[in-house]
Amino acid sequence: xxxxxxxxxxxxxxxxxxxxxxxxxxxxxxxxxxxxxxxxxxxxxxxxxxxxxxxxxxxxxxxxxxxxxxxxxxxxxxxxxxxxxxxxxxxxxxxxxxxxxxxxxxxxxxxxxxxxxxxxxxxxxxxxxxxxxxxx
Numbered sequence: 001x002x003x004x005x006x007x008x009x010x011x012x013x014x015x016x017x018x019x020x021x022x023x024x025x026x027x028x029x030x031x032x033x034x035x036x037x038x039x040x041x042x043x044x045x046x047x048x049x050x051x052x053x054x055x056x057x058x059x060x061x062x063x064x065x066x067x068x069x070x071x072x073x074x075x076x077x078x079x080x081x082x083x084x085x086x087x088x089x090x091x092x093x094x095x096x097x098x099x100x101x102x103x104x105x106x107x108x109x110x111x112x113x114x115x116x117x118x119x120x121x122x123x124x125x126x127x128x129x130x131x132x133x134x135x136x
Contacts, residue, residue: 005039005062009055030054038062043082044075051085056093060086060100067107072115080118083107087121094125 010016019031030052033045038058041049046063049055063086066073073082086104094101108114108122 006037008037009034009049009058012058013055026052042075043070043073044077047075047077047082047085050082050089053090056089057097060089060093060097064100064103064107068103071107071111078115078117080115084118084121087118087125 013034016031016034019028023031026048030049033041033049034054036045041059041062043066046059046066050059050063063082067083067086071083072080075081087108104125108125111118114122
C-alpha cells in the first residue's frame with residue numbers, strides 16, 4: 001500500500017481533469033496542487049486548498065502537523081494565515097471530525113498572544129466546542 005503522503009488529492013479524491021481555459025489563477029493553482037504529492041504541499045498550498053474546502057479530510061491533518069510545530073505558520077500572507085484557514089473550515093466538517101477539532105484547540109491553546117487577525121476566528125471556532133447536553 002502506498003503511504004498517503006506520496007499520494008495526491010487526485011489519487012485520493014478523484015481527478016478533476018484540466019482547469020477550464022478561462023480559469024482564474026486560484027482555480028488553476030488548485031488544480032495544479034491537487035496533482036502534487038501531499039508531502040510536497042507547503043503551508044501556503046495547504047492554506048489555499050483548505051480555504052477553498054478542498055480535500056479537507058486529507059489536508060487538515062497535514063496542516064495540524066505543521067501547526068503543532070509552528071502555530072502561526074504564514075504561507076504567503078500574514079502570521080497565522082494557515083491557522084485562520086483551518087479555523088474557518090465549516091462546522092459540519094468539525095462535527096464529523098471532533099478529534100481533529102480537539103487538536104486545533106490544542107494548537108490554539110499553545111499560542112500565548114494570538115495576532116489580532118486570528119482573534120475572531122478563534123472565538124468563532126471556540127463556539128463549536130461541545131457543551132453539556134441541554135436535554136439533561
